[in-house]
Amino acid sequence: MSTTVSNSKNTANTENTATPAVARVRTIDDWRPEDVRFWEEAGARIARRNLVFSVISEHIGFSIWSLWSVLVLFLGPEYHVDPAGKFLLTALPTALGSVLRLPYTFAVAKFGGRNWTVFSALLLLVPTILAGIVLEPGVSYGTLLAVACVAGVGGGNFASSMANINAFYPQRLKGWALGINAGGGNLGVPVVQLAGLLILATAGAAQPRLLPLVYIPLIVLAALCAAWKMDNLTAMRNDKRAMREVSRDPHTWVMSLLYIGTFGSFIGFSFAFGQVLQVQFQEQFDTPVKAAYLTFLGPLLGSLIRPVGGLLADRFGGAKVTLWNFAAMAAGAAVVLVASVQDSLGLFVAGFVALFVFSGVGNGSTYKMIPAIFRARARIAVASGADPETAERDSRRRASALIGIAGAVGAFGGVLVNVAFRQSFLTTQNGNAAYLCFLVGYGLCLVLTWAVYLRTSPARLSDV
Known part of the structure; x- marks a missing residue:
């Protein structure tokens, strides 16, 4: 067994050693996480290091992506932006973030995970600095x-980070690793909302510029850490066709629809929850700081629970966990609808918190399903005489590509959530129509999960 690590000055070959873990500028040419001996001697340590610094960069990316879910709470009457206009301000970064997830996934394969993490982290400075410059009364709505x-660039970080980390971990640990990576990144949403609450409670609503300015040194630090500690995998850089291959696979679009139901809900609700509280319960939330006290709670719980979804999927199977999770999300949407009709704030918040929690569980379980699909395909190919090593390599690269596509389509679900809220409040002055749409959507996702991955059928893939 050997590992090969290249840097800008030299190439080192080592036998039975963890030398790759101490290189400073890295490209790893030989990466075999399914090889137990390789994993125990060198792989696990390298993968953990890359996971840690991937989480840091992705966490800040999520904070910048969701920055405007907080900044809209600062936009008082002097900014002349009505509730419908505020929903649009949160929908636009969601939309750009979803579009960027596809090229960001390609970028990992082309430039390397470490290199792209550094660049994408530094790119976060653009929306952060711009927000710090323009946020003052009198700024035009078009400028806002x-x-x-532009804050949507933070949404692309998730896809590249997940595709990169997926390549580092063996199949048996993917649910846990992807759950930690995504959950740590998702925590950027409640953290930026807590930071906004702190500024609202201390400096007041007249100081929105403080929030983006706080993140500038953190962005620089994340980029420096990625440059110092992360690695590129040659196997990923050599893959150019995986995205095209999986785009023709029906499972790609099934998983993308399921991810709309889970991650689309999480990011859409994260962006909109504070505004929904202010619009639907105006008497209770007559100041931004009152809404900010509750805004962070759902995203926080949804982020923390995501690794649990991955662990449950590792143990019971991603499809089974996803099925029951959509049933729970449908129940949560029904609770929110009833609470809205009855004008019950306590029940409304409880229902929404449940939606956040189960969207987090579903995020972890659906992402576990993606590599499991291609792993099942690889077993079938090997049984038919294919080379095991080639089948495993194809499985990994296609899973990484599908993670990028599902991440992009799923993030677009956040746009649909904000548009649904905007239209519902514009036409009926409440969110009931939107809540009913969410309930129906979760029911459809439940049926789709059962029909494709759990229903007894000759074409069914086992162990997904």
């Missing part, structure tokens, strides 16, 4: 829309 849209 443009600057909010």
